[in-house]
Amino acid sequence: MKTMTRSHSAELLRDGKSLEQIGLDFTLESTETTTPDSIRILVQTVLSDKKPEEIPSVVESLLTKVINDFEHRLASQNELVKDTTETNESKSLLITDSPFDTDRSKSLSRTDYLQKESTSTSDLEKATDNTKTDEDDGDSLSAKEDVNTVVPPPSLSDDNVGKCMPKPVRNFDQEQKQIQDLKSNISTIKSGIEQFKLLYSEDLTKLGNHLRIVSHAASGYHKVVEENRKLYNQIQDLRGNIRVYCRVRPFHPGKVSSSSSVAGLEDRTITVMVPSKYGKDSRKSFTFNRVFGPLATQEEVFTDMQPLVRSVLDGFNVCIFAYGQTGSGKTFTMSGPKVLTEEGLGVNYRALNDLFSIQEQRKDTICYDIAVQMIEIYNEQVRDLLQNGGNKKLEIRNSSQKGLAVPDANVVPVTSTADVIDLMNLGQKNRAVCSTAMNDRSSRSHSCLTVHVQGRDLTSGTVLRGCMHLVDLAGSERVDKSEVVGDRLKEAQHINKSLAALGDVIASLAQKNTHVPYRNSKLTQLLQDSLGGQAKTLMFVHIAPEPDAVGESISTLKFAERVATVELGAAKSNKEGGEVRELKEQIACLKAALARKDGDQESIRSTQSSPDIYRMRTGNASSASGHPTEDGNVEKESALGDWADHSQFGSSNSLPELGADGSQDLSFYQRSSPEQQQLSWSGSVATEDSDDFEVATTCSSEQDCMRPSSAPKAPSLASGGGSAARKAQPKGAKSSDVRGVNPAKRATPLQKKSNGASPTLIKKSGVEVRRTPNGKVSAKK
Ligand SMILES: Nc1ncnc2c1ncn2[C@@H]1O[C@H](COP(=O)(O)OP(=O)(O)OP(=O)(O)O)[C@@H](O)[C@H]1O
Numbered sequence: 001m002k003t004m005t006r007s008h009s010a011e012l013l014r015d016g017k018s019l020e021q022i023g024l025d026f027t028l029e030s031t032e033t034t035t036p037d038s039i040r041i042l043v044q045t046v047l048s049d050k051k052p053e054e055i056p057s058v059v060e061s062l063l064t065k066v067i068n069d070f071e072h073r074l075a076s077q078n079e080l081v082k083d084t085t086e087t088n089e090s091k092s093l094l095i096t097d098s099p100f101d102t103d104r105s106k107s108l109s110r111t112d113y114l115q116k117e118s119t120s121t122s123d124l125e126k127a128t129d130n131t132k133t134d135e136d137d138g139d140s141l142s143a144k145e146d147v148n149t150v151v152p153p154p155s156l157s158d159d160n161v162g163k164c165m166p167k168p169v170r171n172f173d174q175e176q177k178q179i180q181d182l183k184s185n186i187s188t189i190k191s192g193i194e195q196f197k198l199l200y201s202e203d204l205t206k207l208g209n210h211l212r213i214v215s216h217a218a219s220g221y222h223k224v225v226e227e228n229r230k231l232y233n234q235i236q237d238l239r240g241n242i243r244v245y246c247r248v249r250p251f252h253p254g255k256v257s258s259s260s261s262v263a264g265l266e267d268r269t270i271t272v273m274v275p276s277k278y279g280k281d282s283r284k285s286f287t288f289n290r291v292f293g294p295l296a297t298q299e300e301v302f303t304d305m306q307p308l309v310r311s312v313l314d315g316f317n318v319c320i321f322a323y324g325q326t327g328s329g330k331t332f333t334m335s336g337p338k339v340l341t342e343e344g345l346g347v348n349y350r351a352l353n354d355l356f357s358i359q360e361q362r363k364d365t366i367c368y369d370i371a372v373q374m375i376e377i378y379n380e381q382v383r384d385l386l387q388n389g390g391n392k393k394l395e396i397r398n399s400s401q402k403g404l405a406v407p408d409a410n411v412v413p414v415t416s417t418a419d420v421i422d423l424m425n426l427g428q429k430n431r432a433v434c435s436t437a438m439n440d441r442s443s444r445s446h447s448c449l450t451v452h453v454q455g456r457d458l459t460s461g462t463v464l465r466g467c468m469h470l471v472d473l474a475g476s477e478r479v480d481k482s483e484v485v486g487d488r489l490k491e492a493q494h495i496n497k498s499l500a501a502l503g504d505v506i507a508s509l510a511q512k513n514t515h516v517p518y519r520n521s522k523l524t525q526l527l528q529d530s531l532g533g534q535a536k537t538l539m540f541v542h543i544a545p546e547p548d549a550v551g552e553s554i555s556t557l558k559f560a561e562r563v564a565t566v567e568l569g570a571a572k573s574n575k576e577g578g579e580v581r582e583l584k585e586q587i588a589c590l591k592a593a594l595a596r597k598d599g600d601q602e603s604i605r606s607t608q609s610s611p612d613i614y615r616m617r618t619g620n621a622s623s624a625s626g627h628p629t630e631d632g633n634v635e636k637e638s639a640l641g642d643w644a645d646h647s648q649f650g651s652s653n654s655l656p657e658l659g660a661d662g663s664q665d666l667s668f669y670q671r672s673s674p675e676q677q678q679l680s681w682s683g684s685v686a687t688e689d690s691d692d693f694e695v696a697t698t699c700s701s702e703q704d705c706m707r708p709s710s711a712p713k714a715p716s717l718a719s720g721g722g723s724a725a726r727k728a729q730p731k732g733a734k735s736s737d738v739r740g741v742n743p744a745k746r747a748t749p750l751q752k753k754s755n756g757a758s759p760t761l762i763k764k765s766g767v768e769v770r771r772t773p774n775g776k777v778s779a780k781k
Pocket of ligand 1: 248324325326329330333337338443473474476542
């Protein structure tokens with residue numbers, strides 16, 4: 001019975017019964033004699049499935065009940081003993097019925113006992129007989145008596161009373177002993193609980209320490225991840241890879257869709273849903289240098305590219321261009337939202353602000369000049385966005401004398417953010433923008449903000465020049481999707497054609513082809529220095545999350561993946577020490593003097609042998625106040641001052657190359673001379689339809705290589721008949737210019753047949769070097 005009750009209470013506890021039920025069961029059970037062990041087992045059972053934090057309260061409640069119970073019993077016992085003593089003393093106890101009648105019950109309560117006071121004499125006699133029996137069984141019974149049970153003296157006689165007296169006393173002793181045991185159990189349990197509490201708090205402290213260590217490790221892990229990313233970017237820098245960042249635009253307000261084409265975003269990975277006509281959609285992941293989700297702020301985006309932007313102040317050329325379908329957020333990233341707020345400022349503003357603040361910080365050591373140009377390519381025409389009125393078409397000259405890609409566009413010095421905002425507003429106003437079905441304010445042109453920086457180290461005199469193109473491309477779009485006709489259709493076709501040309505250039509670069517078709521579009525011409533040169537280039541691809549944009553998104557991401565594989569070679573700083581510059585200038589002066597000395601005789605000889613030979617430019621090459629242009633006019637000094645005098649600007653900072661015979665090409669140094677730079681155009685002729693020109697020139701003279709097809713040709717030929725002169729010159733024939741520069745000592749004209757099939761003839765220090773369209777070189781004395 002006892003076992004059953006105990007196991008039942010344990011079961012109740014295990015079944016999650018309330019504390020009251022636990023107490024009740026325990027109380028009921030304790031009506032029987034309970035050994036310390038059984039109590040311990042019971043307590044352990046009770047506590048075994050409790051949570052550590054519940055244990056103190058359960059034990060406390062348990063103990064309170066036990067103590068209350070036993071105090072109550074103790075009180076009853078005392079009362080009983082007192083009553084018994086009183087009864088004995090008065091000898092008035094008359095018991096007619098034995099409480100030890102085993103047939104009826106083992107015990108009688110005090111109430112029962114009192115009720116028996118009126119029992120008849122015969123009953124008392126019976127009881128006296130039974131007392132004997134009880135005396136025999138007394139020991140075995142006593143241990144199991146309920147503490148409330150009173151065993152009254154069974155006999156009427158003094159003797160019987162005397163015999164019966166020890167019984168309650170004996171029970172009382174045992175019960176006292178039990179109580180003592182229980183008390184000691186309780187104190188054991190209490191101390192156990194205390195110990196448990198102590199251990200628990202120790203564990204808690206340990207756990208807290210572990211948590212601290214883990215969180216520290218987690219933050220360390222994030223730092224390591226960040227560090228890894230930086231190192232990865234550095235490796236990419238060293239290899240000269242084009243960096244690719246990806247940004248996902250949020251849904252337009254009010255058009256939030258439950259499904260997005262973007263299935264997952266991580267630090268460097270974007271996963272998109274690839275719809276399948278058959279069966280389940282699949283997912284495709286693309287990894288880039290960085291991926292920004294819809295919640296990324298303009299500041300976050302800029303912070304990541306800040307080091308790249310800053311490198312322009314250290315003399316690097318940088319190009320950041322935004323690519324993506326119409327309405328995917330290119331203009332938002334580059335300029336900001338329509339209504340501009342401080343948080344909304346795009347990369348353009350932030351980049352210039354950053355340059356200004358560093359300019360200020362370094363003003364004691366380096367003096368920087370910053371100027372900007374802003375152009376757009378609209379329907380394959382280049383327009384100046386900083387021109388008030390007028391619509392002059394401009395030419396792209398990647399290696400113009402001023403080192404400007406579009407030398408005829410306004411170059412405006414800027415010194416503050418306010419200047420920049422004014423200029424940008426003007427530029428945005430002038431930009432070709434219209435509404436398409438896909439974007440209510442779509443940019444219909446590629447726009448390019450170019451920041452020119454020139455710094456002079458105030459102590460060493462070192463000059464560094466950097467240039468940064470910030471390009472917001474027109475949106476790639478499917479013509480049918482944008483529902484355009486007429487002029488808009490023409491615009492879209494031009495946009496798509498130029499983006500396709502960009503794709504071709506990227507593909508050629510990725511495959512390391514010798515022939516890169518830069519000249520297939522104005523856009524690729526503009527970006528030639530950044531894509532093929534030694535610039536640091538970052539492409540920002542934009543993704544729209546709408547499910548119906550997934551097709552465009554996938555092709556954009558695939559294109560971006562290809563771009564990421566393009567290695568441009570490590571970027572180089574356009575830095576020139578003061579001494580080096582002085583030496584170069586001395587060499588240039590000496591060479592110029594030598595050339596002038598030899599020039600007259602050479603010029604006479606050349607004119608005699610080749611009457612058709614064309615003259616290049618006129619004017620004083622060493623003029624400090626102006627630069628002669630190809631057509632012989634003298635340019636006014638540009639806003640950029642002497643920047644134009646340095647061929648290291650732009651892509652022309654390449655190392656001197658080796659001639660076909662392995663000797664170093666002196667023309668590199670000759671190009672470094674201002675005077676020679678002005679002469680370097682002489683005789684260079686290019687044709688519109690051929691990229692072989694570039695193949696030849698990429699390896700020889702970058703200045704020549706970049707000559708745009710539409711650059712004046714005939715006017716540069718002083719003696720006319722240029723086409724005849726362009727045909728392969730007789731071996732050893734020297735071109736002449738009005739200043740009679742010794743052709744053997746300067747960069748000789750590049751010659752090229754218009755059909756592109758003929759080898760290119762380059763003269764190097766008396767050596768004729770032939771380049772075939774596939775770039776191979778052969779030399780002849
Ligand atoms: N990250 C962004 N957070 C909030 N709004 C954005 C974000 N990117 C773009 N938008 C909003 O989406 C709309 C289209 O963006 P935006 O004009 O920049 O696209 P686009 O790619 O330049 O388009 P297009 O090629 O047609 O010029 C704008 O209203 C812009 O404010």
